Amino acid sequence: MTSENSETQTFRVTRADLVRYAGASGDFNPIHWSERFANSVGLPGVIAHGMFTMALVGRAVTAWAGAADSVVEFSVRFARPVPVPDTDEGTEVVVTVTVKGETDEGHTKLSLVATCQGEKVLSLAQAVVRKR
């Protein structure tokens, strides 16, 4: 889905993705793979690594920019967890990238929105990229 200055991309997230991300990143916090542990600390179930969600948003940013090495700045606030049920479908994170203007250096400012089940999971999410 693409409008004049924004692009939306949907990412499917399953438990298998979280296990793979845990191994690749070295973040083995059990709230990201053990239902029993997640429940014991008051979570409704296993949640995605915040940094995994940020990585998906990063994919949307580099896809928008059209270059793997284009990102100058990238920041997010983790507002709400992304619960990932133990099903084949898992869940979906929907990322919208919107152009917000230009920096003094001539880079492009992007505003980023990530939602899961219709709720924003990040706030204050933005990136600065070199012009495409």
Added chain:
Amino acid sequence: MPLDQSFIGRSYAPTEPYLVGREKIREFARAIGATDREYLDPEAARAIGYADVVAPPTFPIIVTMSSSHAQIVEDPELGIDYSRVVHGDQKFAYVRPIVAGDALVCVNTVEDITSRGGHDFMTTRSDVTTESGEKVVTVWAKLVQRGEE
């Protein structure tokens, strides 16, 4: 007890170099589902001016999270109760992407500590350079230590 604000500005010893492997970048790229050829294929990365595959934007967290955790979060004098900590904010400012073959050194600093409503907010900054001192990326994390029940 709120976190000790006298820690603001404290920097820790430079870390032992983290040697960035080509296969580690590929593994990370696959784990986040990224298929850009510059993450996977050294020839594609050379074509855009890098010596080897480049890392995705959030890859620096691998280098910074474990060292800032070991040095700051586990500093017994600071006394953080990690069971009450959640990740609040994350920011990266890049000079260039990380490239396979980089030997990266982090200097971790407590940039800010504030307390309000019984919660503590600590911002850490990790200045990531090559062994020879070339700046690569600066990484900020804000951790929230929730108040005790």
